[in-house]
Amino acid sequence: MPQANNELINTASREDIDQWVAKYPADKKQSAVMAALRIVQDQNGGWLTTELMDAVADYLDMDKIHVYEVATFYSMYEHKPVGKHKICVCTNISCMVCGSGEIVGHLEDKLDIKMGETTEDNRFTLKEVECLGACSGAPMMQIGENYYENLDAEKIDTILDGLK
C-alpha cells in the first residue's frame, strides 16, 4: 500500500505538530492526532481532504482508518470547503431563551444564506453549533478563535464589517 506523501503538511504545520507530539509519552504519538488535524485543517483554509488525513496518518504512524474515525467524530473538523470566516452560532437553551433565533435570522438575512451554507464569494459560512460554554454571555457566536457575546443585530453588523 503506498504511503501518503506527508509533504502535504508544510514546515510550519510540522513544527506545530511536533510541539504537540512532545507533550505525550514517546510511544504515544497518536495523542497528537486531534491537534494535527486541526493544524492541517487551518493550513488548508478550514477543511480537511482525504489526502491531508492520510498525510496525518503517515506523519503520526497511524492507520488511516483511525485518523478518519477521529476526523469524523468531532464537530470542529470540516470535510467540505468552508468560507474564510466560519461563523458558529449557538442555539442551545440559554442562547435560545436570550434570542438566538433572532441572531440566526439576522445573519441569514444579512449574508443571504441559510445555516450550513457558504456565501457565493466564499467569505462566510454559517454553522449552527451546540453549547460553547459561554452561557452567561448569551446569545453568542464564535468566529475563528474568538467568542462574541451578548449579541444583537447591531453588534453583529459591527463585527462582520470589521472582518477582513
Next chain:
Amino acid sequence: MANEVCFRTLHLDKPWTLESYLSVGGYQSLKKILTEKIPAEDIIEQVKTSALRGRGGAGFPTGLKWSFMPRQSEGQKYIVCNSDEGEPGTCKDRDILRYNPHQLIEGMAIAGYCIGADTGYNYIRGEFWEPYSRFDNALKEAREAGYLGDKLFGSDFNFDAHSHLGGGAYICGEETALLESIEGKKGQPRFKPPFPAGFGLYGKPTTINNTETLASIPVIVEKGGQWFLEHGKPNNGGTKLFSVSGNVKRPGNYEIDMGTPFSELLEMCGGMKDGYKLKAVIPGGSSSPVIPGEQMMDVTMDYDSIQAAGSMLGSGAVIILDDNVCMVNALARLSHFYQEESCGQCTPCREGTGWISHIMHRIEHGHGKQEDIDLLDKVAGDIMGRTICALGEAASMPVKGFLKHYRDEFQYHIDHKKCMVGPGSK
C-alpha cells in the same frame, strides 16, 4: 462572602498572570507541603474534611476519589483535569482558565503529589482558544519560575503539566471518553470497571477531576478543610461557582457559599428581565430536571436541597426561564442536543435520543399525536440504566422533569398545534 476561592484573583488587574497569583499567596500551599514534607495522607484527610465534591456534575467526594489511587505502587500515574466544559448552561471553568489559571496548575500539582503522579494533562474543549492560551501561558510562566519541573522547592517531587485541546464533542466530558480522546481516539466511554484509578490514561492509574474541583485545592490546603466546609454545610462543603444564564438582568458566574438560598442568588443577578416572571429553573445544567419557580424559591443552592426538590446541583449551571418561554420549545432544543451528542456506542442511547428528538420535533411543529406524551416518557425510561455512560440518563432526566411539571403545555401543543405561552402562542 464571595470570590474567596476560585475567583480570588478576580479583583486584580490582569488576574491571570503569575504576578497576580503570587500576590494572593499563590503556590504557597504547594511550597508548604513540599518544604514541610506534609504526608499525602494528611492532605487527603483535609480534602475529605472539606467535603469538597466533584464540581463537574457528578458530585463525587474528591478526597475519597484520591484515596482510591494506588499511590504507593511503582510506575507511571496521571492526574487529568477535565476542562471540557460543555453541559448547556455551564460556563464557569472557562472563567477559571481565563482569570485564574495558576491556581488550577497549583491544584493539579498538589493532586499529583497526593496520588503519586508526576504528570498532568488538562483537557480543554477545542472551542476554548482564549482560555487555552491563558492556561498554556500560565504553564510557561510556572515552568520558568520553578513551580513546575523537577525537584520542586528542593524536594524529591517532580511534576509537569500539559494542555490537550478537544475537537468538539460533549461526550468527552465523560471521564473515560476524555481519556480515549487524549489517547487520540474517538471519544467513546469505556466500560467501568476497571475504573480509571486502576486502568486510566494509557492504561495507567489516573485520577480525573473537574477544573473547579482542582482549582479549589490550594485554598483548602492553605486555610484548612474545616474552613472550606464551614462555607457550606455538612456534606455540601465550600463555596461554589454558579453559572447563571437565561432571563435575568445580570447573568454571570457567581462564587458563593453552598447553601445560599436561591432567592438570594436571583437577587444578585438583578432579578428577572423585561418585567417577566420566574417560571422555572434548570438548576444544575441541562441534564438536571427542571424545577418550577415557586418551588425553587424555597430551595438552597447545595446538593442535598436541590436533590430534595427532585433535581441535581450538577455542574452548578442555573438556567433561569421566564413565563414567556414555551416548555415544548425548550425541551425540543435540549432533545436535539442529546441526539447530536450521543456517541452512538450504546443502542438505547443512540436510537432513544433520536426518537425523543424526533417526537419532540413533531409536537413542536404541530404534528404531535395524542399518544406522543406517553411515548416520550416510555422512550426516556427505556434508555435509563441501559447505557455504558450517563449520557443516556442526561438525555432522559430532562424529559421526565418537563413532563412531570409542564405536561399541560405538551398537551396544549398537540391539541392546538401552537405554544400555550410565549411568542408562539399568537
